[in-house]
Amino acid sequence: MSIATDLPTPESGGLAPDGAVTHGRGSGARKLPIVLGVLTLLLAGILLRSEPSGDTTFQLSTVTDFVTLPDIVVPSGPTAWLMVVICLGLTAEAVRRMLTRAGQPIWIPISFAIVWMIGFLSWAAAGDRIRVVSLLGGAVALAIPLVFGALGGVLGERAGVVNIAIEGQLLLGAFAAAVTASTTGSPWAGVAAAAVAGALVALILGLFAITYFVDQVIVGVVLNVLVVGLTNFLFRQVLTPNAESLNSPERLRAVPIPVLGDIPLIGPIFFRQTPLVYLLYVVVAVVAFALYRTRWGLRVRAVGEHPKAADTVGIKVNRTRYRTILLAGAIAGLGGAYFSLVSVAGFNREMTGGAGYIALAAVIFGKWDPIRATLAALLFGFATNLQGVLSAIGSPVPSQFMLMLPYLVTIFAVAGLVGRSRPPAADGVPYRQQ
Amino acid sequence: MNDTPKPQPEKPDAPVTDDEATRGATTTETTTEAPEPDPHDARAERSRSVLREIASGDVLAGVLAVFLAVFVGSVMIAATDDAVRETAGYITARPSDFFTAVWEAISGAYSAMFRGAVYNYNLTEPAQQWRPLTETFKFAGPLILGGLGVGLAFRAGLFNIGGRGQMLIAGGAAGWVGFNFDLPLVIHLPLAILVGMVAGALWGGIAGVLKARTGAHEVIVTIMLNYVAYYLLFWSLTKDWLLKTPGSVNPKSPPMKDSATLPKVLGDQFNLHLGFVIALVAVAVAWWLLNRSTLGYRIRAVGENPHAARASGIDVGRIYVVVMMIAGSLLGLAGINQVLGTVSSGVSLDLDAAIGFDAITVALLGRSRPLGILAAGLLFGAFKAGGFTMQTSENISVDLVLVVQSLIVLFLAAPPLVRAIFRLPAQEAK
Secondary structure, eight states: OOGGGGSOOGGGOTTOOOTTTOOOOOOGGGHHHHHHHHHHHHHHHHHHHSOOOSEEEEEOOOTTOSSOOOOEEEEHHHHHHHHHHHHHHHHHHHHHHHHTTOOOOTHHHHHHHHHHHHHHHHHHTTTSEEEHHHHHHHHHHHHHHHHHHHHHHHHHHHTTOOOTTHHHHHHHHHHHHHHHHHHHSOHHHHHHHHHHHHHHHHHHHHIIIIISOOOHHHHHHHHHHHHHHHHHHHIIIIITTTHHHHSOOOOOOOOOOTTGGGSTTHHHHHSSSOHHHHHHHHHHHHHHHHHHHSHHHHHHHHHHHOHHHHHHTTOOHHHHHHHHHHHHHHHHHHHHHIIIIIISSSOOTTTTTTHHHHHHHHHHHTTTOHHHHHHHHHHHHHHHHHHHHHHHTTOSSOHHHHHHHHHHHHHHHHTTSSSOOOOOTTTTOOOOOO | OTTSOOOSSSSTTSOHHHHHHHHHHOTTTTTTOOSSOOHHHHHHHHHHHHHHHHHTTHHHHHHHHHHHHHHHHHHHHHHTOHHHHHHHTTTTTOHHHHHHHHHHHHHHHHHHHHHHHTOOTTOOSHHHHTHHHHHHHHHHHHHHHHHHHHHHHHHTTOOOOTHHHHHHHHHHHHHHHHHHOOOOHHHHHHHHHHHHHHHHHHHHHHHHHHHHHHOOOHHHHHHHHHHHHHHHHHHHTTOTTTTOOTTOOSSOOOOOOGGGSOOBSSOTTSOOBHHHHHHHHHHHHHHHHHHHSHHHHHHHHHHHOHHHHHHTTOOHHHHHHHHHHHHHHHHHHHHHHIIIIITTTOOOTTTTTTHHHHHHHHHHHTTTOHHHHHHHHHHHHHHHHHHHHHHHHHOOOTHHHHHHHHHHHHHHHOHHHHHHHHTOOOOOOO
């Protein structure tokens, strides 16, 4: 008897919707108008309950900008209502397209989101100012570990290995980064160590999930517990008594990029960040390109979708999976460096605080696609930062509900209420060569 | 799976198709498929199968897994011990110093653990000497309850990672009843427990309903619901009309009324409260439910093969919902155990004390069987009780327990790995 027989069998493993209860479902075209309609009503409801008064200031640039954009001051109430009207218009367009059976282009939800957010902000920050640059720039910074983690998740799952251990990879990455950066004195050595630590967790995941066919979700969850225990233990036994020599790394500072950083609005948001962010841009681009445009990417996707077919044409399934998850682990581990080298200088107990699970949510919300997952991670980073900004200006929204948002959105996503998330076909299924 | 004898036609009125379903799904379970089971035969068969399991080396693999995990733990203790590192500096000159230091670090840690978990031989009064054992039982209570919640879901093929959320919601609800009302004990305590269980069941049921209706994978939903529950409780703890102590700035509720606190079962000198008894009852109920009831039969059928179960007329979706509700109420009981028993000073955000995740390791070690979970819960409860003593007396972080615990589960999940490490012969095909 092996433990696996008591548990979900590998054939039903992974994170795919359960075939035993899922039936054919309609396309997503009908859901969009409903979602937009509900959101519009929600905004109108908020406005009706507490009509904002005064002006809302949107501050578009910081004082150090090369080109200074003027502040935009708008009356809160009328602006918010105007946005409701535009939202209604967009919803009507979505309904029209649904009725005429035309497709729903991507610009509808995107412009809806922007307009809705402007309306919401004018209400939430009535009589106050919103620093757009720090709101969005902070969102990018907060999203660093989420994007790295989500990319690692996407890569692993496209190769057919479910990675619940993103949280563990981030945490061990943060730990390794802090210790290595402290001992060597170079934060870049810390970043490299974070990647190695992430790959190490991936190696253990692979050993159990690929070589020994243990249920991948279980290995992932247990690995997270293992890493929490290990880092807490070492933190208390080793780091705390020797904090000076082992846990005081140099922080990664923001390095503005010369020309790009001077572009109004965009520059301060995207190009006056820490080097880790620029590394992030490169990794996103490389992964997205490699996964869809190279032979390597084709092979990775093949072993994730139909390992048997891949094996038949001579691709070494398990070797490909090992290589992919090691790379994925290294990428996720890089995200860990954010916590101990960028956010604060030094490691602390369980400092990732569930970011790995938000990254997992971004993988699913992003439909297992590197670009979409990156956008989802940015969105979740934005939600987190918005919460911080709003509670700082004393907005009426309870911050807990803002923090809940990424998780709720993901539940809606897997339940098929917002689009349909479908994982790679062989996700979570170990491959046994015959 | 061939070691749980399935007493055959469990219900005379159970539809024949149910029977067909499992027979088709589990070809290994042919040993007890006799049409008219004689109770004596069944018992003999069971004891024989236990013997077979020991002999076949599965238990050996389990013991070796625990041994390996403890060994890794020992290495960690030795490697982080100051005396060991000091003596390692001159290991070539005086190796005996090094080995003495290693031995002292490791034996010190494990004897402290024993003193904290089972029997404290440093004390003289008998009642105090056995006090650690009652602490073990106290810690084991919620672990067993949580392990049952996770294990029961496993048997239906569901992976319930939502223990944390279910505990938080149930604990919050039970706590609200616990400090808000003035009622006699016989009404107040059961009411608080009931409200908490219902809240846990509803929270767990969300994942079940979403899985049944939309196919949404329960792993994702339960992970996300953990965080939703956390922020929901956080928010409730900031509102005076919900859980917050009026006039306080901390997110913490007022303490429980005495009439809603789980009474101490061995007198006031021991911390052991009624929660452990509830856990034992829950083990018995879960055992009966899984092995003797129609519902349990269907749960196992769905867990073995949902397609076959559906083909034979079992409403798979409904089973998912029911199982997740039962699992939620069991994990809810674990949360209630904390709020009304172990930490009755008020609901707080860390009321779950990571038991939601510990419960997964308990269920895995107990192989999703109620009696196995009882044993695993006691073992991990002992680890916890001993770990705190180890931390205070030997200054070794209690987090070591977490490492050993997760390593045990990892090694146990991959018997071939353990066999390879100890160079045991590969298991014969059954």
